[in-house]
Amino acid sequence: MIKVSNVRKLFNEITVLDDVSFSVEKSNIIGLAGPSGGGKSTLLRCIQKLDKPNSGTIKCDGRVCFMFQDFQLFPHMTVLENLTYAPALKNKTSLPAKLALEMLENLGIGSKADAYQRQLSGGQKQRVALARSLMIKPDILLCDEPTSGLDVATTMDVVTLLESVRNMGVTMVIASHDLDFLIKISDRILLLKEGRIAVDISPKETDNPVEYLKKFYSLPPQQFVETLKLSSF
Amino acid sequence: MERIVSDIVYVGTGVLVTLQLLVGAICIGIVGGLLMSILRYRGTCRSLINGMVSIIRGTPLILQLGLIYFAVPGIFGIKLTAIAAGIISFGLNSSAYVAEILRAGIESIPKGQFEAAQTLGIPTSHMWKDIILPQVVRNVLPAMVGEIIALLKETAIISMIGCQDIMRKSQLLAAEQFVYFTPLCIAGVYYYLLVLFIEFIGRKIERSEKYDKSI
Ligand SMILES: Nc1ncnc2c1ncn2[C@@H]1O[C@H](COP(=O)(O)OP(=O)(O)O)[C@@H](O)[C@H]1O
Ligand SMILES: [Mg+2]
Numbered sequence: 001m002i003k004v005s006n007v008r009k010l011f012n013e014i015t016v017l018d019d020v021s022f023s024v025e026k027s028n029i030i031g032l033a034g035p036s037g038g039g040k041s042t043l044l045r046c047i048q049k050l051d052k053p054n055s056g057t058i059k060c061d062g063r064v065c066f067m068f069q070d071f072q073l074f075p076h077m078t079v080l081e082n083l084t085y086a087p088a089l090k091n092k093t094s095l096p097a098k099l100a101l102e103m104l105e106n107l108g109i110g111s112k113a114d115a116y117q118r119q120l121s122g123g124q125k126q127r128v129a130l131a132r133s134l135m136i137k138p139d140i141l142l143c144d145e146p147t148s149g150l151d152v153a154t155t156m157d158v159v160t161l162l163e164s165v166r167n168m169g170v171t172m173v174i175a176s177h178d179l180d181f182l183i184k185i186s187d188r189i190l191l192l193k194e195g196r197i198a199v200d201i202s203p204k205e206t207d208n209p210v211e212y213l214k215k216f217y218s219l220p221p222q223q224f225v226e227t228l229k230l231s232s233f
Numbered sequence: 234m235e236r237i238v239s240d241i242v243y244v245g246t247g248v249l250v251t252l253q254l255l256v257g258a259i260c261i262g263i264v265g266g267l268l269m270s271i272l273r274y275r276g277t278c279r280s281l282i283n284g285m286v287s288i289i290r291g292t293p294l295i296l297q298l299g300l301i302y303f304a305v306p307g308i309f310g311i312k313l314t315a316i317a318a319g320i321i322s323f324g325l326n327s328s329a330y331v332a333e334i335l336r337a338g339i340e341s342i343p344k345g346q347f348e349a350a351q352t353l354g355i356p357t358s359h360m361w362k363d364i365i366l367p368q369v370v371r372n373v374l375p376a377m378v379g380e381i382i383a384l385l386k387e388t389a390i391i392s393m394i395g396c397q398d399i400m401r402k403s404q405l406l407a408a409e410q411f412v413y414f415t416p417l418c419i420a421g422v423y424y425y426l427l428v429l430f431i432e433f434i435g436r437k438i439e440r441s442e443k444y445d446k447s448i
Contacts, residue, residue, distance in 0.1 A: 050348050065352055072349035076367050085363065086353040136353055 001026045001171045002047065002140060007056035009042055009195075016042045017053070018195035024173065026061075029166055031186030032175040033199075035217050038192040040175035041069070044142045047173065062139025069145040071129040073117040079104065079128050080113040083135050096135065103131045107161070123154040130161060134170075141165065143174045147181050159184050183209050191216050198228065237415065240406060244419045247402035251427070254319050254388040254398065259381060261324025266331025271361060273332070274339050282332070289329035295390050298322040302394050315396040319388065327384050334380060338373035339365065378435035382428050389424075399423050 002024040009017035016039045024030050032040045045051040047058055048066040074082050083100035104110045107127040117125060126146065133141055146162070147155045155178070162185055166172060176182050182189055183203040191199035191213055198216055203209040215227060273282045289297070302318035305311070313321070342365055350360040392401035403420035407413045 048352055050351070063354075066348075068345055068349060070345065072343070072345040074346070074349070074364055076371070086355050089355065089359060132353070 001028075001061050002173070003057075003059040004043075004047070005057050005059075007043070007046060007053045007058060009039075009046060009051065009053050011042075015195050017046070020056070020192075020195070020197055022190060022197065022200070024171055026171055027166055027169050028187045029162070029172045029174060029185055031182035031189040031203075032173060032192060033177070033179060033182055033189050033213055034192035036177060039195045040192055041144050043192065044144050044173060044175055047140075048142055060140055063136065064140045064142065065133040065136055065138035067129050067133050067141065067143045067146060069148060071117075071125045073125060073128055073132070075117050078114050078116060079109070079120070082117075082128060083132050086132075087135050100131070100135060103134065104128075107131055122149045123151075123157065126150065126154075126158065127161070130165070134165065138170060140171045140173070143172065143176075145176055146174060147176060147178050155181055179210050179213055183213075189213065240415060241419055243406055244399060244402045244416065244423060247397055247399035247420075248423055248427075250316065250391075250396060250398040251385070251388055251400075251423075253316060254323060254391060254396075255381075255385050257320035258323035258327050258384055258388070261320065262327030262331045262380075262384070265325065265328030266335055269328060269332040270335035270339060273336065286329045286332055289326055290333070294322070294326050294387055295393060297326055298390060298394065315391065315394045318394065319391040319396055323384060323388060323391075326387075327380065330380050330383075331377070334373050334376045335369060337376075338369040341372055342368055374435065374439055378431060381431055381435075385427055385431065386424060 004023065005021050007017050007020045008015065020039075020043060022030075032043065034040055042051060044066065046053050047060065048064055049058075050066070073079075074085070077085065080097065080100055083103070084096040087096040087099075101110065101113060104113055107130070109124055109127050112120060112124060112128070117128070120128065143162070146158055150158065159181065162172065162174070174182065174185065186203055188200065188202050189209070190197050193216055199213065201209065201212070206212055269282045269286065273279050298318065301322040302313060302315065306313060346364060346368070347360065350364045355364065388398060389400040391398050392404060395401065397405075399420050403416040406416040406419075410416070
């Protein structure tokens with residue numbers, strides 16, 4: 001569904017992504033873990049073609065949509081207009097509006113259809129952003145830090161929501177610094193550190209994945225290399 | 234007393250000419266400024282536009298008016314009426330200022346708004362029309378009202394080439410009566426009333442912006 005091959009990305013001569021390769025099966029959820037500055041956002045932006053890799057290729061089957069960390073809802077439009085604007089350009093009937101209201105209802109924010117973004121809480125904005133992405137029927141959904149700024153209960157809601165999105169057949173790549181969240185939701189976790197994929201695990205088949213992944217966060221680079229060598233034996 | 238009334242009426246016949254100049258120049262200024270700022274943001278002809286804006290803002294308006302009215306016909310063989318020359322030069326001049334105002338307005342929109350439109354598959358023309366510009370307009374409305382007021386006052390230099398606007402009418406009156414005070418005061422009151430009117434319209438638009446409620 002997604003095939004990333006040998007992607008290298010530099011910002012001002014600094015390597016942010018270094019020979020990154022992986023592929024994603026349909027309807028899978030891939031978690032991108034790793035310390036801040038590891039290149040998670042950059043990788044997602046390259047997949048969405050918001051940034052262009054310096055070398056390497058990225059192939060996606062079907063329509064890709066990106067959910068921004070800060071949502072980027074359109075502030076001059078109501079929630080409903082945010083949802084319907086893009087699909088209504090292609091479908092001039094009342095269908096997009098009907099669909100949007102249904103979706104808001106399902107997400108438990110049906111009453112917010114006519115609100116503006118500044119009248120929404122963080123969790124509600126998150127839902128609106130998700131609904132707006134789903135309105136264009138993506139095959140692949142990329143989420144950048146979908147739980148940042150959300151409380152524990154709302155994070156649990158996001159897990160449930162994204163799982164139901166997966167059950168609709170949508171393939172997802174989710175970048176997050178929240179390991180517990182990623183482990184709950186991901187079929188596979190890639191840990192990006194200094195622009196490289198340092199770990200590629202299936203959290204369900206790994207003993208104590210949090211502890212395992214945490215090791216890659218705090219260690220200084222030298223020790224980190226040693227650990228890598230040991231873990232490959 | 235009777236004379237004052239007839240003086241007011243006489244200078245008032247220039248209001249229509251001043252408004253013609255103003256409205257014509259605003260149209261050219263907004264269309265030109267919009268085009269320049271969007272092209273420039275996208276990187277098309279950036280240095281050409283920067284150069285134009287810089288020259289227009291860096292030379293006196295009265296010189297630009299003179300060029301277009303006196304010099305251009307000599308070079309291209311087109312005879313422009315005074316009012317046409319006024320509308321063109323004030324419009325071009327204003328477009329440079331509008332381009333700068335809009336540049337600041339466009340740059341104040343987060344890059345993520347452009348990217349969000351892109352990820353949703355919104356075509357570029359729709360993105361500008363429905364996503365970016367409505368937000369820009371709200372940000373730049375006060376500056377635009379200021380530009381229109383400045384433009385109104387600058388139209389007074391059209392009197393140099395003999396167009397019978399408010400200013401010219403008051404000068405004619407003064408020359409005829411050998412008194413300057415009353416004719417100039419009358420012209421001043423007309424200009425000031427027009428400025429108040431423009432400010433009033435600006436405030437009305439600002440309040441009617443539905444976006445206002447959302448911020
Ligand atoms: N537009 C940019 N210009 C320059 N450097 C950037 C840009 N975007 C990201 N970077 C750098 O790339 C590195 C990776 O950033 P990012 O992909 O945001 O990491 P993460 O999302 O994992 O925290 C960081 O060091 C960051 O400073
Ligand atoms: Mg990030």
